[in-house]
Amino acid sequence: MARKVKCNSCGNLDEHINMTKNDKGKYFHIGECFEKHLAHRKLIEDENRKLNELYQYIKDLHGIPKEQNIHSSVMWRIQELRNGNDIYQGKKERKYRVGVEYDLLLSAYKLKEKDIKWFIENVLQDQVDAKDVSKCLTIALKGLAEAWRLEELKKKREVEKEKQMASTKEDTSHFTTQEEIRYTRQKDDLDISNLL
Template sequence: MKGYKCKFCGLKNDHLEMKCYSKPTGKFNKNGSEKMARKYVHLKCDEEYKKNEAFKEKELKELDELFTYLKKLHRIDTLDGRMMEKIQDLRNGTVVFNKKKIKRYKEGVPFRDILYTYEVNETYINEIVSNMVFAAKWNEFSYVFAIVINNINDSIGVASNKETVMNRREAVIDNNLVDQTSYSTDEPAKYNNNKKDVLDISEFL
């Protein structure tokens, strides 16, 4: 396919084979056919492209779950730009300190860990939201978000330990199943049918 730029590497190379990804747009051409959105990827880039797309899909799902939780927590219909900026900054590993953004987390904080920190501290956060009076929802959000930032390392540690325990537990269960299976797959013991049964009383009858 000539003249198309690779969606993954961004390069246009007419000598490399490309793969086309297409999906309907919901719009239609004058002849009634549905318009398609197309992306072109070099075959050599395709595997990494699919991994990247899967990662972005996972990110969007986790972000949506976080947004749903926050809207319910703060009783708002949507998150404004400032709120979203704070969340995205933390996802990228950046926090505000003395009115300046600094890189606090080398690889950033996944959305699932941000949500988990809210959930771990839910009782305390609900007390704050219920008992304190804020000038605006932005102030309420910022106050609670600061609590989350201060507790995120502990929460991630708890989540990591919990996952480790679960993995070990599953490993033990798997090992036990293997041990039980090893017994069940052994060949049954062969008995001598000619040997007299100690409980056989036929000779006395």
């Protein structure tokens, strides 16, 4: 009798022969459970990559040195925005039905970059403090609706382009290739080329 192990995805016990092991030593059913696990890991890696891009952009925008990190309260606020909450006067406030994606927040930052730079130079006088970075995050959130609208417009254009490409393929499907075309010479009584 084979040893039984628990699947980390569905939680069912099964023989280890029917399971596969990931790089961390956890077991998953071969097939759907393992595919689900791989898709989840890919999603987490994408989220971490997008968060890292946003993190580096904020550090560069504020001129924070490489060896210094952004204050944890700002990162907590960004994480809460991702979960659909915003922090207002130290309290969580449900603001969005679905959280704000990191790449959308990065787009909002880029849209409001000019305003944020002006705010850093004229109001904050080039200070880099947790409150100051949080204020700039608030400015970026004001551009969130516009960034979302531009993202939706971009997706709509991609869908229209795909539809147009599909219709173009359908339109050209009735054309034949050169191999399929056979030319036959028509007999003409006045043609004297056979005599020459």
